[in-house]
Amino acid sequence: MAIETLNQMIATHPEVLRNLKRAQITRYAVDQREGLVLPCGALSTWTPPESTGRSPKDTVIVRYPELEEHIDWTSPNNLSIDPETFHRLWIDALTVLWKKPRVYVTDRVIGADPQYAMPVQTVTDFALTSLFTMNMFRPVPSKIDKSLFADKPFTLLVAPYDKIDTSRYEGRLRKREDGTTSDMIIAMDFKNRLGLVYGSAYCGSAKKLMFTAMNYYLPHENILPLHCSANEDHQGNVSLFLGLSGTGKTTLSADKNRSLIGDDEHGWDENGIANFEHGCYAKLIDLEPEKEPEIYKAVFSHREIEENGVIIENCMTYPNGTVDQFDARLTQNSRVSYPLRYLSNVKIKGTGRHPSTIIFLTADANGVLPPISRLNAEQTMLWFLMGYTSKLAGTETGIKEPQTTFSRFFGQPFMANKPSYYANLLGRKMKQHKTRVFLVNTGWSGGPYGTGSRIDITQTRAMLDAAMEGQLDNVSYTENKRFHLSVPDSCPGVNAEILHPENTWSDKNAFEQRAEALAREFSDYFDQAYSNADIDPAVRVQCPGK
Ligand SMILES: Nc1ncnc2c1ncn2[C@@H]1O[C@H](COP(=O)(O)OP(=O)(O)O)[C@@H](O)[C@H]1O
Ligand SMILES: C=C(OP(=O)(O)O)C(=O)O
Numbered sequence: 001m002a003i004e005t006l007n008q009m010i011a012t013h014p015e016v017l018r019n020l021k022r023a024q025i026t027r028y029a030v031d032q033r034e035g036l037v038l039p040c041g042a043l044s045t046w047t048p049p050e051s052t053g054r055s056p057k058d059t060v061i062v063r064y065p066e067l068e069e070h071i072d073w074t075s076p077n078n079l080s081i082d083p084e085t086f087h088r089l090w091i092d093a094l095t096v097l098w099k100k101p102r103v104y105v106t107d108r109v110i111g112a113d114p115q116y117a118m119p120v121q122t123v124t125d126f127a128l129t130s131l132f133t134m135n136m137f138r139p140v141p142s143k144i145d146k147s148l149f150a151d152k153p154f155t156l157l158v159a160p161y162d163k164i165d166t167s168r169y170e171g172r173l174r175k176r177e178d179g180t181t182s183d184m185i186i187a188m189d190f191k192n193r194l195g196l197v198y199g200s201a202y203c204g205s206a207k208k209l210m211f212t213a214m215n216y217y218l219p220h221e222n223i224l225p226l227h228c229s230a231n232e233d234h235q236g237n238v239s240l241f242l243g244l245s246g247t248g249k250t251t252l253s254a255d256k257n258r259s260l261i262g263d264d265e266h267g268w269d270e271n272g273i274a275n276f277e278h279g280c281y282a283k284l285i286d287l288e289p290e291k292e293p294e295i296y297k298a299v300f301s302h303r304e305i306e307e308n309g310v311i312i313e314n315c316m317t318y319p320n321g322t323v324d325q326f327d328a329r330l331t332q333n334s335r336v337s338y339p340l341r342y343l344s345n346v347k348i349k350g351t352g353r354h355p356s357t358i359i360f361l362t363a364d365a366n367g368v369l370p371p372i373s374r375l376n377a378e379q380t381m382l383w384f385l386m387g388y389t390s391k392l393a394g395t396e397t398g399i400k401e402p403q404t405t406f407s408r409f410f411g412q413p414f415m416a417n418k419p420s421y422y423a424n425l426l427g428r429k430m431k432q433h434k435t436r437v438f439l440v441n442t443g444w445s446g447g448p449y450g451t452g453s454r455i456d457i458t459q460t461r462a463m464l465d466a467a468m469e470g471q472l473d474n475v476s477y478t479e480n481k482r483f484h485l486s487v488p489d490s491c492p493g494v495n496a497e498i499l500h501p502e503n504t505w506s507d508k509n510a511f512e513q514r515a516e517a518l519a520r521e522f523s524d525y526f527d528q529a530y531s532n533a534d535i536d537p538a539v540r541v542q543c544p545g546k
């Protein structure tokens with residue numbers, strides 16, 4: 001029998017398990033040898049080595065004429081696939097799932113605001129993937145019929161451990177550097193509202209696929225999607241932390257004094273902000289209980305397997321059931337997924353007011369950006385358009401050393417529309433809400449990566465607390481002319497010496513050279529990326545190196 005549609009696959013499959021309880025899925029995961037349950041109750045699993053991070057080169061969007069006016073096909077991150085090849089892959093994936101002893105179906109939504117929650121049905125043969133979607137995607141709210149996506153559900157097919165039969169796709173899929181055809185794909189069909197993860201076992205692939213889908217649809221509804229974490233203080237004052245992978249969104253937003261709204265994906269509309277997700281997906285590497293107690297407790301507190309469902313992905317695990325989060329042999333990008341409610345201070349509802357503080361996080365491996373600076377409106381737009389960080393090893397396959405990255409909106413791979421959709425929405429909102437914005441460098445100080453050291457988390461937290469509580473609103477600032485930043489001369493709880501990075505380097509010449517080189521990289525990238533764009537000259541002059 002040939003399988004042609006999802007409905008047919010489900011109708012004729014011998015065992016379809018729908019919306020199981022967490023404990024049931026965990027048992028299937030163990031029975032299917034997908035992972036093992038540790039004494040603390042968490043499930044530990046390992047992916048194949050090519051699947052320990054996202055695979056941007058295998059992430060594609062189905063190209064339809066209707067999408068031409070929206071999608072930015074000039075972006076190196078927006079790779080395309082033709083509809084016919086996608087259809088063939090979809091049918092192949094359905095056929096693969098049809099032959100499995102059982103498939104798991106989970107019905108969830110993306111989006112905590114019932115007005116724009118998007119129903120998503122995940123179909124997979126892997127119990128662990130199903131559990132991951134239970135952790136990360138939200139339960140269907142009772143008012144789902146009011147959502148503007150109520151009758152536009154999304155379908156996500158995940159066959160994480162099966163590889164594409166490349167002999168059927170010669171010339172249709174990406175050729176790897178060694179000349180072979182890639183056997184994995186993460187594909188999105190925005191028109192027909194389909195997502196396909198085939199051959200990538202990294203849980204983040206499925207999560208970031210749904211994020212990219214939301215980021216495509218929402219600007220068309222006047223909602224700004226952001227790659228950020230969010231939390232609020234006792235009075236309900238909201239902070240957003242925007243940043244690329246590894247800059248500290250998840251780490252810094254988990255704070256016992258502030259309620260976590262979400263750790264990675266949010267929308268900002270007329271009513272305020274809303275988390276897209278229901279869980280966190282934290283890095284486990286070097287996690288120290290003293291420095292990151294909230295995340296540590298969420299992962300390792302003993303819970304009965306019945307309701308645990310914490311997923312530890314690619315962390316060294318020993319026969320006695322202990323894990324060693326300092327061991328990077330499997331990958332730098334070991335991860336853990338848990339429901340938000342496992343943290344001690346969370347806002348389960350997932351929504352909050354308009355933000356009063358926005359933090360742009362960057363992990364500068366050059367060690368030349370100040371640990372904290374204040375941005376005016378034009379600087380905010382500039383840094384949003386540039387999205388600078390140093391990409392660290394792990395989250396994307398192939399990155400070994402820190403690499404200067406400019407990724408607009410701190411998430412270019414996930415923001416498929418033309419840049420004006422996102423930039424205009426942010427510009428309008430900033431004007432309307434007069435949000436204060438700071439740039440925080442969570443990267444190196446005292447020298448570059450290799451010589452200097454990463455800024456201590458406790459120091460970063462002290463700076464953030466001061467910024468969010470308004471304690472930096474009335475201190476004196478010095479202008480950093482090279483990077484066009486205002487740097488506070490003092491900050492409660494922080495040794496003022498470290499606020500100006502030139503003071504932390506012993507070799508002043510080396511500092512000047514490195515800073516100048518980075519400023520030039522900014523300027524060159526700006527010219528390359530925005531030479532044909534309609535950018536306000538007042539924003540342009542704020543670019544470092546200009
Ligand atoms: N000063 C710092 N601020 C934030 N994170 C830091 C800092 N120093 C080291 N780190 C480490 O950097 C990583 C930040 O990763 P994470 O919070 O997962 O980032 P994101 O969620 O933005 O991808 C964590 O492993 C954290 O322990
Ligand atoms: C899960 C990811 O997000 P982040 O590193 O931003 O937490 C990822 O980029 O794969």
Ligand SMILES: [Mn+2]
Pocket residue numbers: 249250251263264281282283
């Ligand atoms: Mn994160």
